[in-house]
Amino acid sequence: MKKKSDKEILGNDIETVRDIGNRSISSNYRGSISFNVEPFNGNEESILDSCPTRALSATKDNKRTTIAVDHGKCIMCGYCSQASPEFITIQSKPASPTKIKKQLSEYSNSQIQSEKSFEEIGNVLREKIKKMFGRSLAIREVDAGSCNGCEIEITALNNPIYDIERFGIHFVASPRHADVLLVTGPASKNMEIALLRTYEATPSPKIVIAVGACACSGGIFGDTYATTGGIDKAIPVDVYIPGCPPRPEVLIQGLLLAVDRMITNGK
Amino acid sequence: MNKIWIEKYKKEILGKFENKIDVALENYNELHLFLKNAQDIPEICNYIYGNLGTRLTTVICTDERKLGNGFVIRHVFGKENGEDVFIFVTSKIDESILSYPSIAMAIPAATLHEREIHDMFGIIPIDNPDTRPLVLHDHWDKNIFPLRKDFGLNTKIPRQEREYPFLKVQGEGICEIPVGPVHAGIIEPGHFRFSVMGENIINLETRLFYAHKGIEKLAESMKIDDVLLLSERIAGDESIANSTAFCQSIEKIASVTIPKRAQQIRTIFGELERLYNHMGSLAGISMDVGFPFGSSRLNILKERLMKLNESLSGSRILFGVNRIGGVRCNITDESKKIITESMDFILSDFENIVTLLKSKSSFIDRLKDTGIIPKRAAQDLGLVGVAARCIGIDVDTRRDHPYSSYLLHKKETPHEVMQREISMQKRNGDVLTRFEVRVQEVLESFDIIRASLNLENDSLYVNRPQNLEPFRSALGYTESHRGQTVHWVMTGENNSIFRYKVRTASFFNWPIIEQSVLNDIVPDFPLVNKSLDLSYSGNDL
Structure with a gap:
């Protein structure tokens, strides 16, 4: 066998992407839906009916119809855009996390907020964590019946490309060591007690983040005999991260919101 | 081709059990035998399993009381040696009896199926030694049977307090x-x-079954196109395998043949899915033996593959690729270029990492002779996928029941067949073998993708007929990175789904973990678990 140099074995220099912001999101990516024309003048029923998770809703006032999308329910299937391509398009920019569930709804006449890169958010986050804790932020992940899609993305946060530990964020093995609970899935009935116990075992002050459409609203699994239809039906939730699944860039935005919330609550 | 095999088995079974079988029907590669009496289930199933050399594929129960059939149980057996046949043994169970003879003692793979049917339909398998609750945990009401038609999807059931009877091992120390x-x-x-x-x-x-979300029941209340989205979310990392299997069932029911180009695109995405998941589990093996260098490098490749997925399909885990009648996303000449370029880079890096890992004796030491799967148990439990191939049980749905465009990739010379068989016999079922089988499958996937990139120049999909005939059924099957995945769909009135039965590879492979850790110590468990790489959500549904 040919003897390899150290460089060859160790690989390709620095893999951690310094600026992995929205520029790295492919233009094909189904991030969120956006509305084209205002006011809406088509047949709203066909659009509303096309959505498998009932994420779209219509309000009428003064003969104007406003269509709203609840990003907490949207699973980015793109069926609405197929039903009405002139009114709804898919954009690559993902929906943002929020602290209040109602803010997940976006109306057809609202503006999109500014965007920052993964690296920029991470650095702000590191400063805040340092100020707040003087140490790292400890996260416990709980799967309350997810399809494993959100777990793939949360695991990706730890890979050398995103490498979230450089911002002082650390995944821990026990809820007793955690500041933040990252909960995925529609809170299945079989997991309900385990989720509650994990929540109780986490020392205060604690923050609960609902990750993904299932955790925010039940997603495609909805509210059935086997699920409770969202994490907030089982335990109090502080931050909602929409997406199916949310990509790492959105997850870190959600963590920033969580730390912000902790700072305000602490004062 | 499969007509010959169906005729052969039909003749053989009818010759022996003519007076016990009512009718025998054919549906694509499925042979349906309708029994006169449910008491004959064990005899006929044992004959098909033991004498005809089949494996248990799945056991399906349906509530057909509205159609006047009572409950219907279908035991499905598949030939896994190149004869593309599935044999259905169908028997009716009267509502007043609610029991049927169990086949679990002769065919252990059926045990979990019978427990599941017991939970979801309340039908008792007589002589099954284990009828503890499976899907519905101890806190569920014992008189609730979610898959019966008279149970409402949104019924909320009050919690009851009960303890699950774990097996107690007692003794000093x-x-x-x-x-x-x-x-x-x-x-x-x-x-x-x-x-x-x-x-x-x-x-x-x-x-298990903590992630039970009622997928099968939920599907019965959804539009068919929405069930496709649901099938993608059975297990997030098996989205292509599951949605392809679902599409196949509906396409067979609607008698639609999908364009060649769509078949090739399904093959490409199926292999891309296998690639990124195999990278992930190889990285996991490296992590669990305490060698983060290997896992970091493999995770970089996994992330690159997920980026490739994103640029091709718009989703990092390949949601939204399939549609009924074909595919939604195209592979253009430009994306072909992206695929070839990324694959060249990933392949050369992958080979470097594997060479490096194999040269570390401390790494190999942990893998070798850890988590050995006993061959007898593997056969009895009907293992599929990597878990079966690592102990020399040569099953691969891509070859045994060709779908998408896999038919084109299966031509082997007699010499290659012999080589494959010899290598199969050498495998001893430990973590190292599973590591090597995965590495080999990664290399094969690269070849299959390259060969499939030569796309036909036709459309991406054909429209399916608006109305599907009610109460028709068909089987869809794929090989996910975990093994054979089988979906069975029966249509209902008004284009609804009457019954959606999903059996993923994980459902068959989970029980083997109890057998394979018996010679190991507790710290080896994460390694064995990761090397089998089973899905919880795909098992729990």
Whole structure:
């Protein structure tokens, strides 16, 4: 066998992407839906009916119809855009996390907020964590019946490309060591007690983040005999991260919101 | 081609059991035998399983009381040696009896199916030694049967307090270690109850179904196109395998043949899915032996593959690729270029990493002779996928029941067949073999993708007929990175779904973990678990 140099074995220099912001999101990516024309003048029923998770809703006032999308329910299937391509398009920019569930709804006449890169958010986050804790932020992940899609993305946060530990964020093995609970899935009935116990075992002050459409609203699994239809039906939730699944860039935005919330609550 | 085999088996079975079988029907590669009496289930199933050399594919129960059939149980057997046949043994169970003879003693793979049917339909398998609750945990009301038609999807059931009877191992120095359902790592929920003597595992009992979301029941209330989205989310990392299997069933029911180009695109995405998941589990193996260098490097490749997925399909885990009648996303000449370029880079890096890992004796030491799967248990439990191939059971749905465009890739010379068989016999079912089988499959996937890139120049999809004939059924099957995945769909009135039965590879492979850790110590368990790479959500539905 040919003897390899150290460089060859160790690989390709620095893999951690310094600026992995929205520029790295492919233009094909189904991030969120956006509305084209205002006011809406088509047949709203066909659009509303096309959505498998009932994420779209219509309000009428003064003969104007406003269509709203609840990003907490949207699973980015793109069926609405197929039903009405002139009114709804898919954009690559993902929906943002929020602290209040109602803010997940976006109306057809609202503006999109500014965007920052993964690296920029991470650095702000590191400063805040340092100020707040003087140490790292400890996260416990709980799967309350997810399809494993959100777990793939949360695991990706730890890979050398995103490498979230450089911002002082650390995944821990026990809820007793955690500041933040990252909960995925529609809170299945079989997991309900385990989720509650994990929540109780986490020392205060604690923050609960609902990750993904299932955790925010039940997603495609909805509210059935086997699920409770969202994490907030089982335990109090502080931050909602929409997406199916949310990509790492959105997850870190959600963590920033969580730390912000902790700072305000602490004062 | 499969007509010959169907005729052969039909003649053989009818010749022996003519007076016990009512009718025998054919549906694509499926042979349906309708029994006159449910009491004959064990005799006929044992004959098909033992004498005809088939494997249990799945057991399906349906509530057809509205159609006047009572409950219907279908035992499905598949030939897995190149004869593309599935044999359905169908029997009616009267509502007043609610029981049928179990086949679990002769065909152990049926045990979990019978327990599941017991939970979901309340039909008792007589002589099955284990009728503890499976899907519905101890807190569920014992008189609730979710898959019966008179149970409402949104019924909320009050919680009851009850203890699950774990197997107790007693003796001096024996301790119990309960693990889960919330684990130390970022993984899905499941409970493991170890009985240990020092560090040695005496017994392991798994308790799953924490992620039970009622997928099969939910599908019955959804539009067919929405069920496609649901099938993608059965297990997030098997989205192509599951949605392709679902599409196949509907396409067979609607008698639609999808364009060649769509078949090739399904093949490409199916292999891309296998690639990124195999990278992930190889990285996991490296991580669990305490060698983060290997896992970091492999995770970089996984991330690159997920970026490739994103640029091709708009989703990092390949949601939204399939549609009924074809595919939604195209592979253009430009994306072909992206695929070839990324694959060249990933392949050369992958080969470097594998060479490096194999040269580390401390790495190989941990893998070798750890988590050995007993061959007899593997055969009895009907293992599929990597778990079966690592012990020399040569099953691969891509070859045994060709779908998409896999038919084109299966031509082997007699010499290659012999080589494959010899290499199969050498495999001993430990973690190292599973590591090597995965590495080999990664290399094969690269070849299959390259060969499939030569796309036909036709459309992406054909429209399916607006109205589907009610009460028709068909089987869809794929080989996910975990093994054979089987979906069975029966249509209902008004384009609804009457019954959606999903059996993923994980459902067959989970029980083997209890057998394969018996010679190991507790710290080896994460490694064995990762090397089998089973899905919790795909099992729990």
